[in-house]
Each structure stands twice: as C-alpha cells, then as structure tokens.
Amino acid sequence: xxxxxxxxxxxxxxxxxxxxxxxxxxxxxxxxxxxxxxxxxxxxxxxxxxxxxxxxxxxxxxxxxxxxxxxxxxxxxxxxxxxxxxxxxxxxxxxxxxxxxxxxxxxxxxxxxxxx
Amino acid sequence: xxxxxxxxxxxxxxxxxxxxxxxxxxxxxxxxxxxxxxxxxxxxxxxxxxxxxxxxxxxxxxxxxxxxxxxxxxxxxxxxxxxxxxxxxxxxxxxxxxxxxxxxxxxxxxxx
Numbered sequence: 001x002x003x004x005x006x007x008x009x010x011x012x013x014x015x016x017x018x019x020x021x022x023x024x025x026x027x028x029x030x031x032x033x034x035x036x037x038x039x040x041x042x043x044x045x046x047x048x049x050x051x052x053x054x055x056x057x058x059x060x061x062x063x064x065x066x067x068x069x070x071x072x073x074x075x076x077x078x079x080x081x082x083x084x085x086x087x088x089x090x091x092x093x094x095x096x097x098x099x100x101x102x103x104x105x106x107x108x109x110x111x112x113x114x115x116x
Numbered sequence: 117x118x119x120x121x122x123x124x125x126x127x128x129x130x131x132x133x134x135x136x137x138x139x140x141x142x143x144x145x146x147x148x149x150x151x152x153x154x155x156x157x158x159x160x161x162x163x164x165x166x167x168x169x170x171x172x173x174x175x176x177x178x179x180x181x182x183x184x185x186x187x188x189x190x191x192x193x194x195x196x197x198x199x200x201x202x203x204x205x206x207x208x209x210x211x212x213x214x215x216x217x218x219x220x221x222x223x224x225x226x227x228x
Contacts, residue, residue, distance in 0.1 A: 004159075034215075043120075043218040044160070044203070057213070093159045101147065101207070101214045107159035 003027050004096050006108035013084055014116055020080045021111045023094030029074035030096035034105060035067070038091045050077055084115040118143040118208050122219035129226050132193045137222045139204030140186040147207040147214055149187050151180050154201045154221065163189075163202075194226045 003026040013019050023033060032051050036044040048064075050056040050071035058064045068080040077096075081088055091112055095105040123138045141149070148167050152160035164173045166182040173180050177198065179190040189202055201223045205216040 006159075041220070043220045044205075044216075045218075046215050049213060049215065057211075091157075095159075104150070104162050104165060105216060106162060107152070110157070110159045112157070 002096075002104070002106040004030075004094065004106050004108040006094055006111050008111060009109060010112040010114075012114045012116065015085055016083055018080055018082045019084055019113060020078055021092055021094075021113075023077045023079070023096065023108050025075045025096040025106075028096075028098055030077075031074065031099045032097045033071055033077040034095045034097075035069060035077075035079050036093045036095070038093060038110075044093060047079075081113065084113070086115045089113055089115045118206065118217045120204055120206055120217050120219035122202075122204050122222050124222060125220070126223045127225070129191075129194055129224070131195055131226055131228050134190070134192045134194070136191070137189040137202055137224070138186060139189070139219055141204075141206045142185075143206050143208050143217070145209045147209060149182055150205045150207065150216065151178075151187070151189055152203040152205065154203055156201075160203055191224070194224075196226045196228050199224055199226045 005024045007022045035047045038044045047062045048056045048058045050069050052071050056069035071077040093110040095107045097103045097105045120141045151163040154160045164180040169184045171182050177192050181188045201221040203221045205218045
C-alpha cells in the first residue's frame with residue numbers, strides 16, 4: 001500500500017510560538033506533497049502544493065510567510081506555522097502523490113493543532 | 117468557480133439497508149473524481165478514482181459511478197463498520213498543475 005505518516009498527531013502551543021509538522025511517505029517516493037486544513041464540519045481546504053526541491057505553490061488567501069513549507073526530499077515535507085494564533089487552531093492534513101497527476105493522493109492521519 | 121456539493125449531509129441507515137450518496141460538481145475541466153472515507157480525527161482513506169462518464173468501480177459493499185455532472189456512491193447491505201464520513205473530490209487543472217477540490221462530505225451512520 002501507500003502509507004503516509006504525520007508527526008506530531010496533536011500539539012498544543014502558546015500564542016506567538018512556532019510549530020513544525022512533519023509529513024513522510026513511508027513506502028514510496030512522493031514527487032508532490034499537499035497540505036490541507038480542515039475546520040470542524042468543513043471540507044478539506046488545500047493550502048499549498050509542494051514539489052521536491054522546489055518552492056511551494058500557495059492557494060489564494062494562504063500567507064506563505066506564516067505557513068512555511070519545505071519539501072527537502074522525496075519522502076519528507078514539513079509545514080511550519082509561524083507565530084501561531086488561536087485562529088490557526090485546526091486539523092492539518094498532508095497528502096503525498098507519486099509522479100503523475102493521475103496518481104492517487106494518499107493522506108496522512110492529520111495533526112490537531114490547538115493554539116492557546 | 118469549481119464546486120463540489122455532496123448530499124445528504126448526514127444519513128442514518130439500519131444495518132442491511134442499502135442507499136446511495138450523491139456528489140454533484142461544476143468544474144471547468146474534470147481530470148478525475150475521487151471518493152475517500154474519513155473516520156473521526158483521522159485523515160481520508162482512498163476508496164475509488166473515476167475518470168470518465170459511465171465508469172463504475174466496486175469494492176466490497178461499495179460501488180461508485182460517474183456521469184457528466186455527478187457521481188454516486190452506492191452502499192449495499194451496510195454494516196456498522198461502514199459508519200464514517202464519505203468525501204468526494206474532483207481533480208481540476210490549475211495553471212500548469214492540478215488540485216483536488218473537496219465536498220463537505222456525507223456523514224453515514226449505520227445502526228446495528
């Protein structure tokens with residue numbers, strides 16, 4: 001199968017601090033990784049798309065200086081929420097895909113972020 | 117604007133009571149339609165991909181179909197373990213790349 005992991009699974013932090021979330025593809029090489037945010041009873045909203053070795057492409061309305069994405073290898077992408085505020089509290093989910101756009105996106109288990 | 121609408125928002129079934137979930141979409145260029153299952157507090161789990169109208173795929177008690185404007189997820193004789201939120205997503209072109217646009221999901225509860 002295609003397994004994607006995320007770490008940590010949940011995190012609580014104080015307002016103003018930065019939080020880093022890792023996303024790993026465990027049994028395949030992910031050319032492209034995606035980061036989503038999901039609020040309660042809402043759709044998954046795409047935040048950004050990252051290709052290995054390239055700068056991430058952010059969706060409209062997502063601040064790239066606040067949500068830093070690094071896709072340094074074919075198995076690892078990180079999302080850093082800088083200077084987190086309570087409104088950043090959400091469920092962050094990554095997905096990973098092999099080369100072609102026709103390939104399936106496989107999702108990680110998600111990271112619950114609570115900013116106090 | 118690309119839109120995906122799922123109905124109903126919530127569905128309660130008795131064990132063994134078959135039904136269908138709907139996903140209607142308006143997109144500029146459909147590259148594919150995906151169905152995922154999401155359990156509470158977890159990430160989505162891939163179920164099916166459909167690429168062209170008339171296509172059908174099956175997996176155990178689930179069957180997905182696709183027309184030019186909508187997709188159905190048919191659940192035959194469901195069991196309590198089928199309880200979850202079912203998400204539909206369409207893959208659309210975006211610049212030189214593509215992305216998934218998700219619906220809000222249908223929360224399915226199957227009572228024993």
